[in-house]
Amino acid sequence: MTIAIPATSMRRYGFDYSNPVLYLFAAVLCVLIVLPLTWLLIYSVTDAKGAPTFDNFIRLFSESGFLEPLIATFIIAISSSFFCCAVAAPMGWLVARTDLPFSGLIRALVTASFVTPPFLGAIAWELLAAPNSGLLNKVFRMITGVEQDVHLFNIYSLSGLIFVISCYTFPYVFVLVANSLDRTPGELEDASSILGGGRWHTARRITIPLVLPALLAGALVAFLQAMTLFGSPAILALPAGFHTMTTKIWSLFQYPPKPELAAAASLPLLILTIMLLRAEHMILGRRGYSIVGGKYGAPRLIPLYAWRWPIFLFCLMVLMLPVFLPYAALFNAAFSPVATTFLTFQNATLYNIEFVLFELSATSLALKNTVILGTATATIGTMIALLIAYITARQAVTGWRILGFLATAPIAIPGIVLGVGLFLSYTRPPFVLYGTLWILLIAFATIALPSAYQQLQAAFRTIHPELEDASRILGATRLKSLWQITAPLLRTGVIATWCFIFVGVMRELSAAIILFTSETKVISVLIYDLNESGDLGAISVIGIGMLIITFAVVIAVNRIPGFGTVRFRNA
Numbered sequence: 001m002t003i004a005i006p007a008t009s010m011r012r013y014g015f016d017y018s019n020p021v022l023y024l025f026a027a028v029l030c031v032l033i034v035l036p037l038t039w040l041l042i043y044s045v046t047d048a049k050g051a052p053t054f055d056n057f058i059r060l061f062s063e064s065g066f067l068e069p070l071i072a073t074f075i076i077a078i079s080s081s082f083f084c085c086a087v088a089a090p091m092g093w094l095v096a097r098t099d100l101p102f103s104g105l106i107r108a109l110v111t112a113s114f115v116t117p118p119f120l121g122a123i124a125w126e127l128l129a130a131p132n133s134g135l136l137n138k139v140f141r142m143i144t145g146v147e148q149d150v151h152l153f154n155i156y157s158l159s160g161l162i163f164v165i166s167c168y169t170f171p172y173v174f175v176l177v178a179n180s181l182d183r184t185p186g187e188l189e190d191a192s193s194i195l196g197g198g199r200w201h202t203a204r205r206i207t208i209p210l211v212l213p214a215l216l217a218g219a220l221v222a223f224l225q226a227m228t229l230f231g232s233p234a235i236l237a238l239p240a241g242f243h244t245m246t247t248k249i250w251s252l253f254q255y256p257p258k259p260e261l262a263a264a265a266s267l268p269l270l271i272l273t274i275m276l277l278r279a280e281h282m283i284l285g286r287r288g289y290s291i292v293g294g295k296y297g298a299p300r301l302i303p304l305y306a307w308r309w310p311i312f313l314f315c316l317m318v319l320m321l322p323v324f325l326p327y328a329a330l331f332n333a334a335f336s337p338v339a340t341t342f343l344t345f346q347n348a349t350l351y352n353i354e355f356v357l358f359e360l361s362a363t364s365l366a367l368k369n370t371v372i373l374g375t376a377t378a379t380i381g382t383m384i385a386l387l388i389a390y391i392t393a394r395q396a397v398t399g400w401r402i403l404g405f406l407a408t409a410p411i412a413i414p415g416i417v418l419g420v421g422l423f424l425s426y427t428r429p430p431f432v433l434y435g436t437l438w439i440l441l442i443a444f445a446t447i448a449l450p451s452a453y454q455q456l457q458a459a460f461r462t463i464h465p466e467l468e469d470a471s472r473i474l475g476a477t478r479l480k481s482l483w484q485i486t487a488p489l490l491r492t493g494v495i496a497t498w499c500f501i502f503v504g505v506m507r508e509l510s511a512a513i514i515l516f517t518s519e520t521k522v523i524s525v526l527i528y529d530l531n532e533s534g535d536l537g538a539i540s541v542i543g544i545g546m547l548i549i550t551f552a553v554v555i556a557v558n559r560i561p562g563f564g565t566v567r568f569r570n571a
Helices: 018-044 055-062 064-097 103-115 118-129 135-144 158-167 170-183 186-194 199-228 231-240 245-251 259-286 305-335 351-359 361-394 400-412 415-425 437-460 466-473 478-489 491-507 523-533 536-558
Strands: none
Touching (some): 064 158, 064 305, 103 170, 103 305, 103 536, 118 158, 118 231, 118 305, 118 523, 118 536, 170 199, 259 415, 305 536, 351 361, 361 400, 361 523, 466 478, 491 523, 523 536
């Protein structure tokens, strides 16, 4: 039976504003993303008077003050990615393919290290391994009886920085490797065993080739994270007397500011980031396999026998480095009269909490700014990502591929580079936004856009477009169909995206350190400033608060079906 719908009911009279709105939105998004990069390029090839020149690049590459940070950055990135792969790949295999006890606990602890801000982890390791006052060095001197100037660890060193960065980048490798092994069909390895292949032969010829793309991608991600971090190098490298690329770019904005040199120094970091992300995409794009003959099941777990508990204890010892020891150090500092003294029942105090809440005037301002920016960024960013995901998923306008590319492009822009570009863009008429929360809002929304867009685009694939087609047949516009039909079906995904963006704003330091003023300071910048003044007790209180909020959000979001993986951009 066919029902004829009158033409008058198929479309209400009036103009459909959907396409103009979508095109205008695409144009605004293009300006927001392209404008900072354009000014970055312009400043890099002009002198202080605005005349075209390549002297900025010549000065940078001819001076040891730039080459040394570049070399140090490569050493840190290569070393960190190597150690991450050496530790995370075996752990990922143990969790995914063996009968390791409490494998869920191991995954949860890896998630804990994943969501810990790297700059907070660096401060925690200051408390643990500073050469004179570090708690671990104090324990070492008490046990051995050596003199006060003798230390076991020195976190203010190149090796110390590599160690801390590795602690908070190895989860990227772990997640990629473990997820790849989880998805690898068990029949491939079973077939090898049936044909007489031993465990090592099966691993060498089947398992390792299948997981190798994920391992290489994880190594590239770890390399990229180590290369673009600002917080950890600023906290540990500068006291040690050396720069990385990010801290060098930041230093060029200190008095007297040299924006043209900062722009020139940002371009190599931007180009390297784009190349690494492209390589990661190519590697992951090649992985794939097909099973001929029907269904495939989960692989059989390899028994560890007597090694089960020793290996479990080894995994816990590894996770002590990014989780247990740093968290214990923060707790100790928060309730001790002196951050680097051992907490006892006799010296326990609430002074640090009282100081942060009632005496530190910057706390209320930073908290207010963070809440405002977090709420505004999460709301606006989610709406923008929702609309872009709709356009690309439904191919709603011409050039939707370009819009999707622009939405994912900011992932290739390091936070410090984006901060430089926005500073150069919005410190002159007609858009003088520097010194206001608007410039931080733009920065945070730009940083959050790629992950938010990818999450919502995946959610759109679960909703059949015929539901929207039925709405449009009855007279609704695209925007009305999106608002009344699709958005309610995406409610859980929208909530999760909103929460992730909000937490990401709390953690973001790389761009904020360039763009903040005394009136626009946020929590992450406040922690950095307190570290500069040596107030580690106050930092610990604020840091514990950040962790509590972060874990509460992560636990809540992971209870939403389809959101079992947490993704944050590190600062």
